[in-house]
Amino acid sequence: MSIDLDSKIPDGPLADKWQNYIANQKLVNPANKRKFKIIVVGTGLAGASAAATFGELGYQVEAFTFHDSPRRAHSIAAQGGINAAKNYQGDGDSVHRLFYDTVKGGDFRAREANVHRLAEVSVDIIDQMVAQGVPFAREYGGLLDNRSFGGAQVSRTFYARGQTGQQLLIGAYQQLARQIGLGNVKLWNRMEMVDVVNIEGRCAGIVTRDLMTGEFSSHSAHAVVLATGGYGNVFYLSTNAMACNVTGAWRAHRRGAAFANPCYTQIHPTCIPQADDFQSKLTLMSESLRNDGRIWVPKNPDETRSADQIPEEDRDYYLERIYPSFGNLAPRDVSSRAAKRLVDAGQGVGPLKNGVYLDFADAIGRLGKDVIEERYGNLFEMYERIAGENPYVMPMRIYPASHYTMGGLWVDYELQTTIPGLFCAGEANFSDHGANRLGASALMQGLSDGYFVLPYTIAPYLSDLLNKPVPDTSHPEFAKIQQEATDRFKQYMSIGGTKTPDHFHRELGQIIWDYCGMDRNANGLEKALSEIPALHEEFKKDLRVTGSDTSINQTLEKAGRVDDFFELGILMCKDALNREESCGGHFRSEHQTDDGEALRNDDDFAYVSAWEWTGDPSNPIENKEQLEYEVVKFATRSYK
Amino acid sequence: MTTLTNLTLKIWRQDGPEAQGRFESHQIPEISDEASFLELLDILNERLIGEGKEAIVFDHDCREGICGTCSLMIDGVAHGPQRGTATCQIHMRVFHSGDEIVVEPWRAAAFPIVKDLMVDRSAFDRIIEVGGYITAPTGGAPDANLIPIPKPVSDAAMDAAACIGCGACVAACPNGAASLFTSAKLAHLNLLPQGQAERYKRAEAMVEKMDEYFGSCTNHGECQAACPKEISIDNIATMNVDYLKSKFKNRRSLAR
Numbered sequence: 001m002s003i004d005l006d007s008k009i010p011d012g013p014l015a016d017k018w019q020n021y022i023a024n025q026k027l028v029n030p031a032n033k034r035k036f037k038i039i040v041v042g043t044g045l046a047g048a049s050a051a052a053t054f055g056e057l058g059y060q061v062e063a064f065t066f067h068d069s070p071r072r073a074h075s076i077a078a079q080g081g082i083n084a085a086k087n088y089q090g091d092g093d094s095v096h097r098l099f100y101d102t103v104k105g106g107d108f109r110a111r112e113a114n115v116h117r118l119a120e121v122s123v124d125i126i127d128q129m130v131a132q133g134v135p136f137a138r139e140y141g142g143l144l145d146n147r148s149f150g151g152a153q154v155s156r157t158f159y160a161r162g163q164t165g166q167q168l169l170i171g172a173y174q175q176l177a178r179q180i181g182l183g184n185v186k187l188w189n190r191m192e193m194v195d196v197v198n199i200e201g202r203c204a205g206i207v208t209r210d211l212m213t214g215e216f217s218s219h220s221a222h223a224v225v226l227a228t229g230g231y232g233n234v235f236y237l238s239t240n241a242m243a244c245n246v247t248g249a250w251r252a253h254r255r256g257a258a259f260a261n262p263c264y265t266q267i268h269p270t271c272i273p274q275a276d277d278f279q280s281k282l283t284l285m286s287e288s289l290r291n292d293g294r295i296w297v298p299k300n301p302d303e304t305r306s307a308d309q310i311p312e313e314d315r316d317y318y319l320e321r322i323y324p325s326f327g328n329l330a331p332r333d334v335s336s337r338a339a340k341r342l343v344d345a346g347q348g349v350g351p352l353k354n355g356v357y358l359d360f361a362d363a364i365g366r367l368g369k370d371v372i373e374e375r376y377g378n379l380f381e382m383y384e385r386i387a388g389e390n391p392y393v394m395p396m397r398i399y400p401a402s403h404y405t406m407g408g409l410w411v412d413y414e415l416q417t418t419i420p421g422l423f424c425a426g427e428a429n430f431s432d433h434g435a436n437r438l439g440a441s442a443l444m445q446g447l448s449d450g451y452f453v454l455p456y457t458i459a460p461y462l463s464d465l466l467n468k469p470v471p472d473t474s475h476p477e478f479a480k481i482q483q484e485a486t487d488r489f490k491q492y493m494s495i496g497g498t499k500t501p502d503h504f505h506r507e508l509g510q511i512i513w514d515y516c517g518m519d520r521n522a523n524g525l526e527k528a529l530s531e532i533p534a535l536h537e538e539f540k541k542d543l544r545v546t547g548s549d550t551s552i553n554q555t556l557e558k559a560g561r562v563d564d565f566f567e568l569g570i571l572m573c574k575d576a577l578n579r580e581e582s583c584g585g586h587f588r589s590e591h592q593t594d595d596g597e598a599l600r601n602d603d604d605f606a607y608v609s610a611w612e613w614t615g616d617p618s619n620p621i622e623n624k625e626q627l628e629y630e631v632v633k634f635a636t637r638s639y640k
Numbered sequence: 641m642t643t644l645t646n647l648t649l650k651i652w653r654q655d656g657p658e659a660q661g662r663f664e665s666h667q668i669p670e671i672s673d674e675a676s677f678l679e680l681l682d683i684l685n686e687r688l689i690g691e692g693k694e695a696i697v698f699d700h701d702c703r704e705g706i707c708g709t710c711s712l713m714i715d716g717v718a719h720g721p722q723r724g725t726a727t728c729q730i731h732m733r734v735f736h737s738g739d740e741i742v743v744e745p746w747r748a749a750a751f752p753i754v755k756d757l758m759v760d761r762s763a764f765d766r767i768i769e770v771g772g773y774i775t776a777p778t779g780g781a782p783d784a785n786l787i788p789i790p791k792p793v794s795d796a797a798m799d800a801a802a803c804i805g806c807g808a809c810v811a812a813c814p815n816g817a818a819s820l821f822t823s824a825k826l827a828h829l830n831l832l833p834q835g836q837a838e839r840y841k842r843a844e845a846m847v848e849k850m851d852e853y854f855g856s857c858t859n860h861g862e863c864q865a866a867c868p869k870e871i872s873i874d875n876i877a878t879m880n881v882d883y884l885k886s887k888f889k890n891r892r893s894l895a896r
Contacts, residue, residue, distance in 0.1 A: 049778075052778070053777075072707045073707075086784070127783055129784075130781065133797075135794050141788060166804070170801065174768060175776070177772060242700060275641070279679065283703070381724075500686055546694050552754060553697075
């Protein structure tokens with residue numbers, strides 16, 4: 001069996017496709033919208049903006065979050081900014097340039113039509129968010145300020161101090177809160193989606209577990225939108241929040257949604273290095289810091305002097321040296337691998353020699369401490385709280401860490417998965433970033449999907465269901481799947497082994513980091529593919545969950561999430577092993593140029609791998625969507 | 641890096657909203673000063689599960705001080721001993737060997753305890769739902785640079801918008817008032833030109849919803865001291881002025 005991967009890209013020249021789509025799509029008239037019910041799972045940028053907009057349009061909406069409030073999702077932690085092709089700086093930006101930068105940044109592994117649409121609606125996002133009251137940074141004349149980000153030679157990033165994600169999420173949350181207050185959206189908080197239910201080939205709803213009471217229940221709708229985020233926490237240590245997980249996307253995958261490009265994971269170059277074995281997470285230092293910070297390591301691996309005592313001639317500003325035209329703003333994958341090579345060569349800094357310096361001395365000398373404080377004050381404070389060093393005096397120490405996942409559920413141009421009626425938005429889908437995401441593009445994509453894409457693209461699906469009732473949750477399929485979920489959680493409780501979910505998560509993360517991290521090769525991946533299933537078997541026999549399953553139990557929640565990470569981890573390694581090339585965040589050491597840069601193979605691998613669940617995690621089926629480029633020409637990505 | 645030794649944690653345990661709570665003592669023989677306070681609780685929980693006991697329930701998520709999920713009264717202080725810092729960003733280097741550390745949930749009538757250290761803060765969402773927004777449906781927004789906003793105004797709005805909705809202000813207040821939270825949201829939106837159309841309607845609705853759940857402000861100022869984002873109580877004064885004006889301006893009250 002194989003899946004039909006029809007990407008449904010509209011006809012016409014690339015730049016006209018989205019407008020053509022809007023002009024010709026089927027609509028649902030305002031009076032009929034109230035007959036349709038839509039479930040949105042997740043209330044981050046994509047979920048909150050989609051739920052709010054559906055509510056405004058007049059659909060019946062139910063929004064689900066496992067947090068206590070829809071204001072908590074991890075979109076909130078994005079620091080640096082959001083891209084938009086406004087060209088407010090008059091520096092040569094345009095929709096086409098943002099589109100091109102994104103395709104190139106993604107190492108020519110993204111779908112052209114989707115990326116162009118993203119660049120087109122980017123300008124509407126800024127207008128929308130300003131209208132909502134997002135306090136973006138401004139110039140003294142009162143107009144909006146911009147800065148630049150990795151992989152771009154224009155300043156197109158809008159920001160709100162170092163907390164842009166927070167301000168955007170609060171904007172979307174407020175709009176959602178208004179719809180909740182008006183009764184257009186029903187909110188279910190502290191409810192975790194644990195499965196998807198399909199009836200007669202269409203998605204009919206979801207099964208949830210109430211985190212407060214342990215109770216399972218079924219919820220039906222005409223369409224379901226998953227906006228459940230990325231799977232970066234598969235590495236255990238990542239910049240993701242503690243509760244981020246793959247369960248939403250994975251359970252949909254197990255019910256028939258193809259999972260695309262799982263091996264495309266992004267390792268962010270500027271995170272605070274690990275300090276200890278019991279560390280629970282890593283903290284990102286925004287890429288925007290690379291606008292003014294200079295990255296370097298001592299030339300001598302045995303250097304013992306403190307950073308401020310090392311003279312210029314003994315420092316290697318390696319990004320400026322190797323990539324002179326982009327310098328410290330080389331894209332994330334390129335910067336991360338450069339840091340890894342130097343640390344592996346013993347030139348790392350800090351007590352564990354596991355970092356590189358990010359130095360602001362020059363910028364402070366040039367601009368003054370006040371300007372730097374104005375731009376990055378809260379990031380500097382955060383660094384000092386965590387690392388215990390003052391970055392105004394001593395350079396920051398940074399190292400790459402798992403941050404974002406480009407892979408996710410396969411979706412067509414309408415953001416529909418391979419299950420009719422199941423849509424997927426934001427980081428949870430695979431669609432826009434190819435093999436590597438550029439900085440300040442995640443916020444853009446989340447809001448684009450939720451505000452400006454789904455509200456249009458869900459209508460054609462719904463219009464075919466006019467006057468069909470909401471599926472009945474008393475259908476035997478709901479009962480069956482709800483029972484399966486109940487049994488699964490009962491099983492975690494009853495194993496009675498000796499090891500905690502966190503223990504298994506840490507072990508799994510270590511395997512994935514070692515063999516499917518920044519640098520991958522066939523031997524390592526094969527090793528991972530034998531170790532992960534063995535560890536998963538051990539998990540099933542030796543897990544210990546204490547407490548009860550009828551009141552809040554964070555250990556039990558974690559067990560369910562780790563269980564899904566195991567199966568995803570296997571698929572990641574399979575995909576990485578299959579993709580015999582290096583592209584973006586996927587670097588196979590067998591495929592590199594003489595100077596250690598990624599070596600793509602466009603003849604054989606210019607496709608999306610969309611994996612199909614077979615019931616056996618170790619034997620998925622690969623389906624391919626060939627990527628056709630009509631406007632962009634393949635080129636070797638060079639930031640030199 | 642140094643190691644702290646011989647710590648005692650006195651932690652509040654409570655099985656459910658209606659159950660009787662109690663303090664439980666746990667010895668921590670040693671812990672690195674690089675560990676965060678929540679990592680200390682993680683380590684303790686691993687140990688408890690190992691002993692077959694139920695892990696301590698506490699709210700936390702981003703561990704970067706921005707999502708506002710974490711809480712905790714540490715030695716009677718909301719978010720613990722470090723100023724302008726959320727619990728998840730507290731590191732053990734602010735404690736000393738031999739310390740006894742008392743850990744409790746937020747204590748406020750409007751935040752019922754769910755279990756152990758976790759409370760229900762959904763009353764905050766109810767306040768936002770009645771007016772903590774600018775009505776701007778998707779799609780109709782004018783160009784973002786159409787309305788220039790003076791930088792000082794935008795900065796002041798941003799200062800107020802930095803609120804993470806954690807509830808420390810309520811927990812620190814002897815009256816269990818939510819004036820700092822509510823006034824920060826009002827200041828964020830009421831300072832901006834985009835927020836003017838609904839300014840007085842918003843002030844009236846949010847203040848009145850707040851009064852349904854929370855105590856009254858009597859200017860203790862504890863909220864500002866506890867706020868991990870150091871939001872100013874000046875916002876409360878502005879809120880009170882706007883609320884008063886709303887009673888004259890809002891058509892609804894004029895008609896009565």
